[in-house]
Structures are given as structure tokens and as C-alpha cells.
Amino acid sequence: MDISKETIIPSDYIWPENEQPGITTVHDPGFRVPVIDLENQDEERLVKLIAEASSEIGLFQVINHGIPSDLVEKLQRVGKEFFELPQHEKEKYSKLPGSVEGYGTTLQKEDEAKQGLKKGWSSHIFHKIWPPSAVDLTFWPKTPSSYREVNEEYSKYLKIVGDKLFKYLSLSLGLEEHELKKGVGGDDIEYLAKINYYPPCPRPDLAFGVPAHTDMSAMTLLVPNDVPGLQISKDDRWYNVDYVPNAIIIHIGDQIEIMSNGKYKAVLHRTTVSKERTRISWPVFLSPPSEHIVGPFSKLATNENPAIYKSKKFCDYAYCKLNKIPQ
Ligand SMILES: O=C(O)CCC(=O)C(=O)O
Numbered sequence: 001m002d003i004s005k006e007t008i009i010p011s012d013y014i015w016p017e018n019e020q021p022g023i024t025t026v027h028d029p030g031f032r033v034p035v036i037d038l039e040n041q042d043e044e045r046l047v048k049l050i051a052e053a054s055s056e057i058g059l060f061q062v063i064n065h066g067i068p069s070d071l072v073e074k075l076q077r078v079g080k081e082f083f084e085l086p087q088h089e090k091e092k093y094s095k096l097p098g099s100v101e102g103y104g105t106t107l108q109k110e111d112e113a114k115q116g117l118k119k120g121w122s123s124h125i126f127h128k129i130w131p132p133s134a135v136d137l138t139f140w141p142k143t144p145s146s147y148r149e150v151n152e153e154y155s156k157y158l159k160i161v162g163d164k165l166f167k168y169l170s171l172s173l174g175l176e177e178h179e180l181k182k183g184v185g186g187d188d189i190e191y192l193a194k195i196n197y198y199p200p201c202p203r204p205d206l207a208f209g210v211p212a213h214t215d216m217s218a219m220t221l222l223v224p225n226d227v228p229g230l231q232i233s234k235d236d237r238w239y240n241v242d243y244v245p246n247a248i249i250i251h252i253g254d255q256i257e258i259m260s261n262g263k264y265k266a267v268l269h270r271t272t273v274s275k276e277r278t279r280i281s282w283p284v285f286l287s288p289p290s291e292h293i294v295g296p297f298s299k300l301a302t303n304e305n306p307a308i309y310k311s312k313k314f315c316d317y318a319y320c321k322l323n324k325i326p327q
């Protein structure tokens, strides 16, 4: 049974008052996350703006990133069409136990809540899109039929944006331009695509799409549809992130926080849902390959500023994070 068709919200989706978005969101019209033009300014200024955004907030939007807007529209169309398929069609791609890739939802009755844990109001699918050796097409929707072609095309463009951002972030940390990408895994960096599908919710003041978290990636590149819902935490307050047409939202994730030895902060974020409209987002998580060891750069962990994070394999980091074991 599909909970999202109900008019009353079940208690598993109602968060405690001290977390509810209706109570904890700050409505500050003056708050804006930085919007950075990747094309029309000199590199020195670009690097400075990225350094500020990454150290102060851990999130920024980029425009003039080089991905054609009609390609982004196609990506959005094929993703939306997949989620509008009947439930049993989507379940053909269901995650297998222990796997990251595949379809999942919290919006079916059969999905019982874990003891005392609240649920998000969303469905999702994950599949890797890069490098080609990591791609397993069994998790890519076959309907609509253009899904694969559009996602392959998008991956090529996104890879170029990813490389550019690694270069500017590297320079902004005072490293050589290739160092950050190399530290995350070079050409083996994995691009894991996700689609979040948040149907209308009868009580958006009480529920979350995705509850508060930081991404365990190095960074995340996300396109949303035009329904706002992303919120970030800054100085213990929650703010809405504006929808900026044609922008890509960049999140600094845990691995860059670690490599920068805390100079850059993984952004704490969450999503709200809408009473009338379906929100959809397309994040891609750029992460080290699982056996790759990540730790603070030696240049950024000095005698005056010692390393505050351990070095460990990405798979061990992920295991601890998912099982809530201290790092
Ligand atoms: O939907 C969004 O804007 C953010 C989703 C998100 O944070 C995630 O999937 O990790």
C-alpha cells in the first residue's frame, strides 16, 4: 500500500518537536548560499569564492558549469518517468541486502519502521555512472528506453564539472591543482548517482524527505527540480536553499572535510517536503574507491595544526558511518 496517497500522516513520519521543520526552520529572506559563476571570472577570484563558501558553509551553487540545459531537462524527464511507473515495475530494481545500488522506498506499508526510528518521506534509486568499470547496468532503469543514453551523456559532462571543481578546490586549499583529485582516488573516483523522489505530504511541517546528515562522499553535485526543499544548518540554525534555475548545487562531503583537516566543513543538510508538489533531486556522490585510504593532507596537518582525523580506507569509513560506530 502506498502511504503517499493517504490523507493522514502515519506516526512513523512525525519527527520530535525539537526537530520538526515547521518549528526549526529560520525564514531569513537575507540568507543566500553563494552562487558562483564558473565561466565569467578570473581563476583567482573563482578560487577565493570557492574557498570562502567551502570553509563557511560547505555548500554553494554553480552556474555556467557547461552542462547543456536541455540535457539536464532530459535527465529530469527520464528520472521522473521512472518514478511514475507502477510500484511493481520500480521494484524490479530493488536493492539487494547489503547493496547500495538499486531502488528503495519508505512509502510502502510493508516497510516496517525500525524500533523507534523515524522515517523520511521519500523513494530513491542509486546506480553508479562512472568509471565505466564500476557501472552495473542491471540497476539502471530500462524504462523509459532513453534512460541509459541520457544518463551516459550526463555522466560525461558531469565528469568534466567534477574535474574542474577538484582543481579549484585543490588550489583553494593551497595544494597543487591535481593534488585533491589524486587524494580522492584520481581516475578511479566513483560517481554514484541517486534520484530522490518526494511525493506531496499531508503534513510537511512535521515530516522530512531526508533527515539531517552530511554526505560521506568527497563532494556531491546535485540538480533539483524547481520545488524548494533543501535546507542547510549554519550556526545551529536551519535555512532554506533557494532554487536557482540551471544551477548545480555542490555539497562538501566528509572526505574533503577530512583531507582538508577540517578547513572545509561537510555541510549538515536535510530536505523538507511539499503539501501539493512532488520534489525530485538528482545528486551524484563523488567518492573514493572503497580500498582507497583517505586522511588529512600532510601539507594541511602540521605541527601547529595537527591532524584531527584518522586516515582510513573509504570502505571502513563508510562501514562505521552506516553502523554509527565512532570514526
Ligand atoms: O534532495 C536534496 O536536495 C538532497 C538529498 C540528499 O541530501 C541526499 O540524497 O543525500
Ligand SMILES: [Fe+2]
Pocket (backbone or CB within 6 Å): 213, 214, 215, 269
Ligand atoms: Fe545529502
